[in-house]
Amino acid sequence: xxxxxxxxxxxxxxxxxxxxxxxxxxxxxxxxxxxxxxxxxxxxxxxxxxxxxxxxxxxxxxxxxxxxxxxxxxxxxxxxxxxxxxxxxxxxxxxxxxxxxxxxxxxxxxxxxxxxxxxxxxxxxxxxxxxxxxxxxxxxxxxxxxxxxxxxxxxxxxxxxxxxxxxxxxxxxxxxxxxxxxxxxxxxxxxxxxxxxxxxxxxxxxxxxxxxxxxxxxxxxxxxxxxxxxxxxxxxxxxxxxxxxxxxxxxxxxxxxxxxxxxxxxxxxxxxxxxxxxxxxxxxxxxxxxxxxxxxxxxxxxxxxxxxxxxxxxxxxxxxxxxxxxxxxxxxxxxxxxxxx
Amino acid sequence: xxxxxxxxxxxxxxxxxxxxxxxxxxxxxxxxxxxxxxxxxxxxxxxxxxxxxxxxxxxxxxxxxxxxxxxxxxxxxxxxxxxxxxxxxxxxxxxxxxxxxxxxxxxxxxxxxxxxxxxxxxxxxxxxxxxxxxxxxxxxxxxxxxxxxxxxxxxxxxxxxxxxxxxxxxxxxxxxxxxxxxxxxxxxxxxxxxxxxxxxxxxxxxxxxxxxxxxxxxxxxxxxxxxxxxxxxxxxxxxxxxxxxxxxxxxxxxxxxxxxxxxxxxxxxxxxxxxxxxxxxxxxxxxxxxxxxxxxxxxxxxxxxxxxxxxxxxxxxxxxxxxxxxxxxxxxxxxxxxxxx
DNA sequence: CTCATTTCTCAAAGCGCTTTGGCTACTCAC
DNA sequence: GTGAGTAGCCAAAGCGCTTTGAGAAATGAG
Numbered sequence: 255x256x257x258x259x260x261x262x263x264x265x266x267x268x269x270x271x272x273x274x275x276x277x278x279x280x281x282x283x284x285x286x287x288x289x290x291x292x293x294x295x296x297x298x299x300x301x302x303x304x305x306x307x308x309x310x311x312x313x314x315x316x317x318x319x320x321x322x323x324x325x326x327x328x329x330x331x332x333x334x335x336x337x338x339x340x341x342x343x344x345x346x347x348x349x350x351x352x353x354x355x356x357x358x359x360x361x362x363x364x365x366x367x368x369x370x371x372x373x374x375x376x377x378x379x380x381x382x383x384x385x386x387x388x389x390x391x392x393x394x395x396x397x398x399x400x401x402x403x404x405x406x407x408x409x410x411x412x413x414x415x416x417x418x419x420x421x422x423x424x425x426x427x428x429x430x431x432x433x434x435x436x437x438x439x440x441x442x443x444x445x446x447x448x449x450x451x452x453x454x455x456x457x458x459x460x461x462x463x464x465x466x467x468x469x470x471x472x473x474x475x476x477x478x479x480x481x482x483x484x485x486x487x488x489x490x491x492x493x494x495x496x497x498x499x500x501x502x503x504x505x506x507x508x509x510x511x512x513x514x515x516x517x518x519x520x521x522x523x524x525x526x527x528x529x530x531x532x533x534x535x536x537x538x539x540x541x542x543x544x545x546x547x548x549x550x551x552x553x554x555x556x557x558x559x560x561x562x563x564x565x566x567x568x569x570x571x572x573x574x575x576x577x578x579x580x581x582x583x584x585x586x587x588x589x590x591x592x593x594x595x
Numbered sequence: 596x597x598x599x600x601x602x603x604x605x606x607x608x609x610x611x612x613x614x615x616x617x618x619x620x621x622x623x624x625x626x627x628x629x630x631x632x633x634x635x636x637x638x639x640x641x642x643x644x645x646x647x648x649x650x651x652x653x654x655x656x657x658x659x660x661x662x663x664x665x666x667x668x669x670x671x672x673x674x675x676x677x678x679x680x681x682x683x684x685x686x687x688x689x690x691x692x693x694x695x696x697x698x699x700x701x702x703x704x705x706x707x708x709x710x711x712x713x714x715x716x717x718x719x720x721x722x723x724x725x726x727x728x729x730x731x732x733x734x735x736x737x738x739x740x741x742x743x744x745x746x747x748x749x750x751x752x753x754x755x756x757x758x759x760x761x762x763x764x765x766x767x768x769x770x771x772x773x774x775x776x777x778x779x780x781x782x783x784x785x786x787x788x789x790x791x792x793x794x795x796x797x798x799x800x801x802x803x804x805x806x807x808x809x810x811x812x813x814x815x816x817x818x819x820x821x822x823x824x825x826x827x828x829x830x831x832x833x834x835x836x837x838x839x840x841x842x843x844x845x846x847x848x849x850x851x852x853x854x855x856x857x858x859x860x861x862x863x864x865x866x867x868x869x870x871x872x873x874x875x876x877x878x879x880x881x882x883x884x885x886x887x888x889x890x891x892x893x894x895x896x897x898x899x900x901x902x903x904x905x906x907x908x909x910x911x912x913x914x915x916x917x918x919x920x921x922x923x924x925x926x927x928x929x930x931x932x933x934x935x936x
Numbered sequence: 937c938t939c940a941t942t943t944c945t946c947a948a949a950g951c952g953c954t955t956t957g958g959c960t961a962c963t964c965a966c
Numbered sequence: 967g968t969g970a971g972t973a974g975c976c977a978a979a980g981c982g983c984t985t986t987g988a989g990a991a992a993t994g995a996g
Contacts, residue, residue: 256982267946272984282944299709303647304982307951312644314691321680326875327894332673339662339694348693348707350655353680366689368640370952478876504876511881534667535819535845535876540852553668597952608976613954623974645952648981711982 255298264292275300306370314348315563316372318363320356320379326477329504330552333533334378334400337556345564360386367393373567376400376559380446396566400559404449411575413559417447420548420581421454424499424527427546427583429462432592433497433525437470437488439481439509440501448473448501451529455499470495474505481508489516496592500528503536506545514542525589529581544586550579596639605633616641647711655689656904657713659704661697661720667818670845671893674874675719675741678897686905701727708734714908717741717900721787737907741900745790752916754900758788761889761922762795765840765868768887768924770803773933774838774866778811778829780822780846789814789842792870796840811836815846822849830857837933841869844877847886855883866930870922885927891920 261271266285274281274289281289292298306312317338319331335349342348350371354362359377363386366372373395377386380401387406390397399412425436438455441448456466470488474480481504488495489512500506506528510520518524520543530538530547532554538545558577602612607626615622615630622630633639647653658679660672676690683689691712695703700718704727707713714736718727721742728747731738740753766777779796782789797807810832813825822845829836830853841847847869851861859865861884871879871888873895879886899918 257984258982268983269947269985270945273945276984280944285944297705297709299706301648301982302710302712303644303653304711304951305984306644307642307648307953308982308984310951319676319680321677321684323681325677325681327674327677329670329673329876332670332676333668335660335673336662336666336668339660339692340664340666343662343694343696346706348691348712350689351676351680351692352689353684355684364638365640365687368638369643370645371643371689478881479878482881507876514883535670535848537820540819540823542855598954599952609953610955610977611975614975617954621974626974642952645981646954648983649952649954651981 255296256301260292260296260298263296264289311567312371312373313346314350314372315342315374315376315560315567316350316352316366317376317378318354318359318366319351320359321353322355325356326475328476329533329535330476330502330531333531333552334556337551337553337558338560339556340553341557341560341564345568347560347564360389363389367395374398374563376563381444382446382449384446396563398559398563398566400555401446402450404446408576411562413555413562413577413579415550415555415579415581417450417581418454418457420529420550420583421451421499422458423454423581423583424546424548425455425458427585428497428499428525428527428589428592429458429464431497431525431589434464434592435470435493435495436464436466436497436499437495438466438472438499438501439484439505440471440473441476441505443473451499451501476502476504478504478508478511481505482512483508485509485512486515489513489518494524496524498524498526500526503528503530503533503538503545503547506538506541507536510541510543510545521587521590523593525592527589530584538584538586541588543588546586546589547584548581549584550581555579596637597642598639601633601637601639604637605630652908653712653714654687655691655713656683656715656717656901656908657691657693657707658717658719659695659700659707660692661700662694663696666697667816669817670874670876671817671843671872674872674893675897678892678894678899679901680897681894682898682901682905686909688901688905701730704730708736715739715904717904722785723787723790725787737904739900739904739907741896742787743791745787749917752903754896754903754918754920756891756896756920756922758791758922759795759798761870761891761924762792762840763799764795764922764924765887765889766796766799768926769838769840769866769868769930769933770799770805772838772866772930775805775933776811776834776836777805777807777838777840778836779807779813780825780839780841780850781812781814782817782842784814792840792842817843817845819845819849819852822846823853824849826850826853827856830854830859835865837865839865839867841867844869844871844874844879844886844888847879847882848877851882851884851886862928862931864934866933868930871925879925879927882929884929887927887930888925889922890925891922896920 257268261268274286352362352366375397378400380403382404384403402414472484527546530549531552538547598609602609615627693703693707716738719741721744723745725744743753743755815821868887871890872893879888
């Protein structure tokens with residue numbers, strides 16, 4: 255069933271039916287009702303591809319899902335997507351998800367944009383000096399960045415959390431508790447948030463004349479296994495750290511396991527603060543020793559990203575170009591006074 | 596940059612350029628190379644909406660993501676999606692994801708199908724007597740079901756795991772170890788897999804003249820919190836069960852926490868078998884007491900679903916209509932001989 | 937009664953692609 | 967030298983929708 259058939263059925267022109275459907279004023283009330291009734295009865299739905307072609311609007315936002323054989327599924331991605339979906343649902347939008355090898359995100363993005371399938375793009379997993387920004391700016395399609403790109407002029411619309419401040423504050427707290435030897439379990443060093451978090455730690459330590467020894471830093475994928483390995487390695491170093499900063503509760507999950515296996519008491523022998531994305535599955539308060547965390551909901555960020563993007567497409571409102579969310583520092587039992595040396 | 600401009604630039608007709616691009620034989624080798632070169636230089640990409648309109652093919656598969664404010668993000672969904680993506684990547688396919696309230700999946704599906712945006716549909720989170728099947732069958736678009744629908748004639752293409760056999764076998768193992776009092780932490784009872792798993796347990800017990808007491812069964816969302824609550828409740832029942840079956844390692848995560856809090860020893864005081872979807876984050880071998888599981892990779896299922904769907908769209912091959920995967924039963928430390936009464 | 941205005945409707949163009957059917961020029965066999 | 971066959975190209979139709987520009991009918995003002 256298409257417009258032509260429907261309009262023939264009704265003895266109207268395609269124009270009139272189309273207008274009736276899209277709420278234009280110049281259609282007789284009676285006619286409109288007749289059309290709507292027919293639509294209900296026939297179950298007619300306009301073909302989106304044709305609509306897209308005619309209007310240039312698609313009602314969809316595009317995003318790239320990093321994936322590859324062997325590439326672990328990412329909890330954070332799912333959480334964020336749920337937030338996006340929640341908001342998109344309210345506006346009858348959908349997503350076009352292009353899977354892409356993590357090393358070819360620029361290409362994937364270009365394909366997506368040129369396909370004419372999406373009204374807006376959104377990117378995440380930002381890197382330092384991210385090459386995607388240049389490309390996006392050259393396109394004429396609205397976009398929004400989740401995160402930022404260290405080393406690039408911040409002249410693009412973004413939504414980010416203040417990673418540096420979060421880890422600065424966390425480090426500060428540990429310093430106040432008397433800790434001197436720090437370790438950092440971080441994400442891949444090429445990712446923006448990892449760079450900034452490390453910076454936060456380094457800055458806070460520097461204020462006390464301390465240095466972050468690279469041997470006590472790990473940069474790994476954000477999985478619990480990597481957290482376990484990294485922590486095991488660090489615990490075997492000559493001078494064991496007493497304070498651990500962790501870029502995700504997922505990493506912390508592994509780290510805590512290593513700590514337990516080493517028969518150390520969390521919050522006594524060793525303190526730990528993790529960043530909490532408020533993942534459904536991994537609540538810091540549910541750890542055997544509840545974790546002190548810096549918190550910011552990834553899902554809420556998803557909702558907000560969708561809100562801004564959709565708002566822009568529909569040209570409903572203008573949003574602040576750039577948002578930097580503060581994180582909360584929530585103290586639980588995994589942090590305690592530094593043990594005597 | 597569109598076809599028209601490109602062809603003018605080259606001094607060729609749109610027909611020829613289109614043919615060159617799509618690998619038709621009736622184009623001079625030299626001409627084709629000239630076209631490809633121009634494409635590379637200009638960055639031209641065909642507009643997908645137009646392609647879709649002209650060919651009826653979109654290079655995309657549609658799926659519905661259940662979501663709503665407050666609806667927890669689902670680890671299983673992400674894992675499956677990763678698998679889908681992995682395969683889609685190989686074929687330059689993308690997904691169109693429609694978020695939908697879990698109670699309006701039929702509507703969401705209809706919208707998706709009628710939109711003309713997708714070549715195939717795929718549904719999951721199957722329910723008993725699932726109303727979506729009727730609708731899908733009435734559509735003229737290929738579809739594939741992940742799971743099955745209990746109570747509906749299985750005359751539709753599906754990929755499922757043998758849930759009943761999995762839980763039958765698991766129960767059998769526990770019976771052999773001498774267990775008599777069973778509990779089941781299951782997913783929502785309206786979901787197909789929950790129905791079948793329960794059936795497996797009931798059948799195995801019946802063979803020994805045992806009954807599954809409803810007080811010892813819980814049907815909840817698949818989150819660790821629900822697992823915790825359910826297990827807490829069950830552990831307070833007068834006659835404590837000695838054997839627990841768990842529909843997911845996510846539920847098991849909570850259940851194990853409850854067991855620990857009750858100071859019971861897993862594998863000694865109480866045995867537990869969980870179903871393992873091979874989630875990246877939640878490896879049964881990483882539990883303090885490694886879990887005995889029935890195993891089947893959700894991600895592998897995603898790969899297979901994509902493979903079948905894409906194969907069908909491209910009409911490359913025909914696949915068996917229906918696949919039922921066996922699960923593996925992997926014994927670890929969480930199962931032991933039943934304690935003396 | 938006439939002319940201007942408003943209300944409702946329509947035919948047709950256009951979005952960017954694929955595909956049908958046809959055309960030209962060339963090759964080859966007889 | 968003729969006819970068949972093939973290689974390479976093109977013009978135009980069509981996919982299903984929106985939107986422009988215009989026309990017919992009804993209404994109102996003078």
